Amino acid sequence: MQQKRYRSKGSQLIEQFGKAHKDQSFSAGEIVDYVKSEGLNVNTATIYRSLDRMSEDGLLLKFKPQDSDSVVYQYKGLHQHCDHHMHMRCRQCGKLIHLECEFAAAFIKNIEEEYGFTIEPTITSLGGLCSNCKAAKS
Numbered sequence: 090m091q092q093k094r095y096r097s098k099g100s101q102l103i104e105q106f107g108k109a110h111k112d113q114s115f116s117a118g119e120i121v122d123y124v125k126s127e128g129l130n131v132n133t134a135t136i137y138r139s140l141d142r143m144s145e146d147g148l149l150l151k152f153k154p155q156d157s158d159s160v161v162y163q164y165k166g167l168h169q170h171c172d173h174h175m176h177m178r179c180r181q182c183g184k185l186i187h188l189e190c191e192f193a194a195a196f197i198k199n200i201e202e203e204y205g206f207t208i209e210p211t212i213t214s215l216g217g218l219c220s221n222c223k224a225a226k227s
């Protein structure tokens with residue numbers, strides 16, 4: 090896949106933030122805070138537009154957690170086809186794990202066959218605790 094070059098400072102900062110938090114989903118608000126903390130004076134609407142464009146370009150993953158009304162983003166990096174597989178999301182740290190294994194694909198297919206229900210990966214994430222957070226708990 091061809092990597093797009095982002096020229097605006099805001100987009101560059103978003104990319105930088107995303108790369109530094111690869112395993113973490115973040116809200117638009119967090120990005121706005123980050124960009125401001127870097128001393129860049131951009132308005133919130135511009136940041137939202139950049140986030141949307143970068144999601145469309147496939148650089149960021151945009152999704153809506155079940156337990157929240159606002160969308161969150163995560164840097165996608167090398168993960169492709171995020172529209173086609175589900176994700177697990179840690180309720181503690183927000184980490185998003187790509188379910189790219191065959192088992193997950195078979196699960197979606199079986200549900201379809203068994204219940205006639207189409208799981209839409211873009212709006213579906215499984216909630217739970219990641220291994221790190223579980224280890225920290227015990």
Ligand SMILES: [Zn+2]
Pocket residue numbers: 168169170171172174175176187188
């Ligand atoms: Zn994915």
Ligand SMILES: [Zn+2]
Pocket residue numbers: 179180181182183184218219220221222223
């Ligand atoms: Zn976690």
